[in-house]
Amino acid sequence: MAKIIYTHTDEAPMLATYSFLPIVAAYAKTAGVEVETRDISLAGRIISQFPERLTEEQRLDDALAELGELATKPEANIIKLPNISASIPQLKAAIKELQDKGYDLPAYPENPQSDEEKATRAKYDKVKGSAVNPVLREGNSDRRAPGAVKNYAKSHPHSMGAWSADSRTNVATMDADDFRHNEKSVVVAADDTLRIEHTAADGTVTVLKDELKVLAGEVLDATVMRVGALNEFLTAQVARAKADDVLFSVHLKATMMKVSDPIIFGHVVRAFFPKTFAAYGDALAAAGLSPNDGLGGIMGGIGSLADADAIKASFEAELADGPALAMVDSDKGITNLHVPSDVIVDASMPAMIRTSGHMWGPDGNEADTLAVIPDSSYAGIYQAVIDDCRAHGAFDPSTMGSVPNVGLMAKAAEEYGSHDKTFEATADGTIAIVASNGDELLSHTVQTGDIWRACQTKDASIQDWVKLAVTRARATGTPAIFWLDETRAHDANLIQKVQAYLPQHDTAGLDITIAAPADACATSIERIRRGEDTISVTGNVLRDYNTDLFPILELGTSAKMLSIVPLMNGGGLFETGAGGSAPKHVQQLVKENYLRWDSLGEFFALAASLEHLAGYDDNARARILGDTLDRATETFLNEDRSPGRRLGTIDNRGSHFYLGLYWAEELAKQTEDADLAAAFAALAGTLRENESTIVEELNAVQGSPADIGGYYEPDDALAEKVMRPSATLNEAIASL
Incomplete structure (x- = not known):
């Protein structure tokens, strides 16, 4: 039997799975398609690392490793929902929840000393940050707004805050000594096994990473952010925000850049509270309280x-004396600097731009903002959009064009600041990448505290990326721009490869160009104001940024994108949108049994998965299921069956019912397979006849607290009971 693997992830997407997956499995079975789940949640990933400490009943297989292997095979068909890219606070919270449930898990070692602590830390480091995506993404990314979503956004434009020509909102970024300006890059000549070494001023050599395997033709980079320059920059921006009377905010990626950006975040906290850390920094460090x-x-x-009272008073005094600080939740006093994973640049910057260039201040009002993005690699794209809005006003979703993306990410391409090649220098000296014959390939002088990082980008990934860009440009007739900067070391090597590989494809009549990111962004937004589309062909980080920036402006959300990863060995990975608002949705569900999470991205991913399976397995019924699901989703949008925003309206569970109803009706109407039509005619009739009863049963539970048995590891029985409250709907689906 053909298989679709559905991932069990975290937070709101995971809760929605309890409601939607029974519908998916029942419908897919009519085409001989089995739907299986794999647990790649944060809790599941933690549990899988420590089988020796757990009971037989508690143990879980390493589902992520299993799916990583599957992703290299042609039969792979994986639907991947958003998962937690865990910051240290999230990781610690998940560990505590599991410990409280009886799992014998070790605490997270902040400063491991013993071999056992180092081994424990290494296991947890495999789990934190963007641990899932690099494993599964054995292909490059094709993300775009489905036609039905784009048409709906034009007919029902979302709200956009007005922009003023005198807006004082701006981006602040470094102009020297950051990752962008210190980057060095080389194209590897032959397969080799390298090592990364730190050589101290006294000649002591410490191997930071051994067994770093590289392949001929891959692009290898290294760079360093000098913390002395970083701290000077941050101090200046705190003063600038106060002088300009704007909110101070910092925008980082402490989840994906799980090693580098929490360190940078810690420097921002120190820069905002210099007197407090001068007076009490040692005491805080001794207590294990890190600004990171x-x-x-x-x-x-x-x-x-x-000194608890004095420390608290010192923080409060500096908060009062400094610039107004942007808030995550002004009612609860949660600031931009409270949690490193609360303000993630790819989601926070588009939201700010959509809201008149404003963030929320401590007084509960919107205000102009200084958006601090220390590394200048991509900060310019946001300044380009801000400058455009200041000059021309807010975008109009009813007329604007689209910026789909082809993203380079296969085989962990451009995983900056994330994995096992990012280090905080522990002593002055140099850090170098050394070949097996002893030659230095790349080297930087470092001072204590500097942040050094390297990354790899396989040549095969680049070739596939260029091929996918040409494929999309040819399929759509849309101009495509490679967002690459010839003055940046890494990009210069990519440009040479792009120029070498483009002629291997039929590009006749296609408009394919190369431009630096800020210039490419300026061109793209000029075109979308005219209602024209432009494909952005980008590296991994810009893939992340652009697939939030443009969808949030065009559609109001990035959760409604079609995200396909054509895997390099023939399989398919189908992603279902972003998860940035998932925590708030879970909190609302627990408080009042109402889940606002929108599964629309899941509907599109499932249709694409069925279409892919139909081609791979020559399964005509799977193709019919995919085609009818697309039509049902368009009806779903036109009938406005997405989750509402207030109690008494349908939430995520009601939206699943209506999708199931419209899908059954489309299957009953199709004429290609009479037996399939007959099977769904009965279900469609039952669902339609009982529509009011089902909606009443779904809505009746709203307003009271819901017990799901845990945030990171809900109890399956409790969560299913909460997410499937309509006996009438459940019986109808079971009857199929």
Whole structure:
């Protein structure tokens, strides 16, 4: 039997799975398609690392490793929902929840000393940050707004905040000594096994990473952010925000850039509270309270310190004396600096731009903002959009064009600041990448605290990326721009490869160009104001940024994108949108049994998965299921059956019912397979006849607290009970 693997992930997407997956499995079975799940949730990934400490009933297989292997095979068909890219505070919270449930898990070692602590830390480091995506993404990314979604956005434009020509909102970024300006890059000549070494001023050599395997033709980079320059820059921006009377905010990626960006975040916290850290920094460090974990972690942990009251008063005095700080939740006093994973650049910057260039201030009002993005590699794209909005006003979703993306990410391409090649220098000296014959390939001088990172981009990934860009440009007739900067070391090597590989494809009549990111962004937004589309062909980080920036402006959300990863060995990975608002949705569900999460991206991913399976397996019924699901989703949008925003309207569970109803009706109407039509005619009739009863049963549970048995590891029985409250709907689906 053909298989679709559905991932069990985290937070709101995972809760929605309890409601939607029974419908998916029942419908797919009529085409001989089995739907299986694999647990790649944060809790599941933690549990899988420690089988020796757990009971037989508690143990879980390493589902992520299994799916990583499957992704290299032609039969792969994986639907991947958003998962937690865990920051340290999230990882610690998940560990505590599991410990409280009886799992014998070790605490997260902040400063591992013993071999056992180092081994434990290594296991947890495999779990934190963007641990899932690089494993599964054995192909490059094709992300675009489905036609039905784009048409709906034009007919029902979402709200856009007005822009003023005198807006004082701007981006602040470094102009020297950051990752962008210190980057060095080389194209590897032959297969080799390298090592990364730190050589101290006294000649002591420490191997930071051994057994770094490289392949001929791949692009290898290294760079360093000098923390002295970083701290000077941050101090200046705090002063600038106060002088300009705008909110101060920092925008990082402490989830994907799980090693580098929490460190940078810690420097921002120190720069905002210099007097407090000068006076109490040693005491906080001794108590294990790190600015890298945010102000929230510090304030939550100072109660046991002798100087707790004085430390709290010092933080409050500097908050009052400094510039107004952008807020995550002004009602609860949660600032931009409370938790490193609360403000993620790819989601926070588009949201700010959509809202008149404003963020929320401590007074509960919107205000112009200084958006601090320390590394200048891509900060210019946001300044380009801000400058355009200041000059021309807000975008109009009813007329604007689209910017789909072809993203380079196969085989962990351009995984900056994330994995096992990012280090904080522990002593002055040099850090170098050394070939097996002893030659230095790349080298930087470093001072204590500098952040050094390297990354790899396989040549095969680049070739596939160029091929996918040409394929999309040919399929759509849309101009495509490679967002590459010839003055940046890494991009210069990519440009040479793009120029070498483009002639291997039929590009006759296609408009394919190369431009630096800020210039490419300016061209793209000029075109979307005219209602024209432009494909952005980007590296991995810009793939992440652009597939939030443009969808949030065009559609109001990035959760409604079609995200296909044609795997390099023939399989398919189908992603279902972003998960940035998932935590708030879970909190609302627990408080009042209402889940606002929108599964629309899942509907599109499932249709694409069925279409792919139909081609791979020559399964005509799977193709019919995919085609009818697309038509049902268009009806779903036109009938406005997405989750509402207030109690008493349908939530995520009601939206699943209506999708199931419209899908059954489309299957009953199709004429290609009479037996399939007959099977669904009965179900469609039952669902339509009982529509009011089902909606009433779904809505009746709203307004009271819901017990799901855990945030990171819900209890299956409790979660299913909460997410499937309509007996009438459940019986109808079971009857199929």
